Amino acid sequence: MPRSEQDSAVVDVPQPVTEIAIPQTSPPNTAVRAEVIPELAPMDTPEVRETRRPARESGQRGRVVVITGAAAGIGRATALRFAEEGARVAAWDVSDKTASQLESAIKWAGGDCHFQAVDVANAKSVESAAAAVAAKWGRIDVLINNAGIVRDAQLVKWNGGSPASIMSEETWDAVIGVNLKGVFLVTRAVVPYMIKAGGGVILSAASVVGLLGNFGQTNYVASKAGVIGMTRTWARELGKYKIRVNAVAPGFIATDMVRSMPAKVLEAMVARTPLGRAGTPEDVANTYLWLASDQASFIHGTVISVDGGVVIGT
Ligand SMILES: NC(=O)c1ccc[n+]([C@@H]2O[C@H](COP(=O)([O-])OP(=O)(O)OC[C@H]3O[C@@H](n4cnc5c(N)ncnc54)[C@H](O)[C@@H]3O)[C@@H](O)[C@H]2O)c1
Secondary structure, three states: OOOOHHHHHHHHOOOOHHHHOOOOOOOOOHHHHHHHOHHHOOOOOHHHHHHOOOOOOOOOOOOEEEEEOOOOHHHHHHHHHHHHOOOEEEEEEOOOOOHHHHHHHHHHHOOEEEEEEOOOOOHHHHHHHHHHHHHHHOOOOEEEEOOOOOOOEOOEEEEOOEEEEEOOHHHHHHHHHHHHHHHHHHHHHHHHHHHHHOOEEEEEEOOHHHHHOOOOEHHHHHHHHHHHHHHHHHHHHHHHHOEEEEEEEEOOEOOHHHHOOOHHHHHHHHHOOOOOOOEOHHHHHHHHHHHHOHHHOOOOOOEEEEOOOHHHOO
């Protein structure tokens, strides 16, 4: 069909940019925009500012928080930190040696506690523990996949022309079983309760070595890099259910996990840390608490390093 004279004039003669500029006087159509994207509603007027809620505590009061590996180290510190905020803590650990002491410490700190002996690498143990939490408190709001182990060995240690030792399959399986499969099993068991509750927060223990690699830790590094991959995958899958998913990558934190290492190794780890000290379990616990809070409500699918700067390299 032939074009009209007017059409060809528009096409053939380039118009100066100023002639097609949007008139400055038109107010933005906020009502229409807010319908499509609620966050675009006019928020910063004085009236709205007056009605904003003041910052509160972290918002964990009454929330049901499952923490794996809660009997020691970072897990224990995290359980106590959430308890201080009034959370109901489902403390899971393979070892129940300190269970009653942990329960009273959590209650003393201001929370409620339900300890369960759970092996995170065992699907049945995990499924029944999750069902028991839901039966007791009716929901699960926050999951902290903290349980983890190390079994270090070089892939192949070479000596005098032949291998002196290798990383055994058992060593590989043990670490992958707890640190990677365990995170998978626990998250799979808990997610349906979060979907039913209308949302939740999943936080998992990665490690700075999952980002950098580490000598003698093929199994551990693989497990932590896997946790980071699962975190990003679950962020994509679970965001639509209002479940936020993030990982935390601690550096060198002073717990039982590192206490058994030779003094020389510990000194070298501090020397590699730009802040010049080991982290405390509370440093990591505070990060979990903040990530679980509504203050972190737009943080999703990421890895937060808590490492005194190790990840920037030396
Ligand atoms: N300490 C560090 O420097 C450091 C650094 C990076 C990452 N992390 C990670 O942080 C997490 C906590 O580390 P930590 O230093 O507090 O360790 P930790 O050894 O002090 O405590 C780990 C807890 O997990 C429990 N656990 C072990 N296997 C389990 C299983 N199969 N089921 C249930 N519970 C089990 C243990 O009984 C223990 O109570 C781990 O995932 C670890 O890999 C620690």
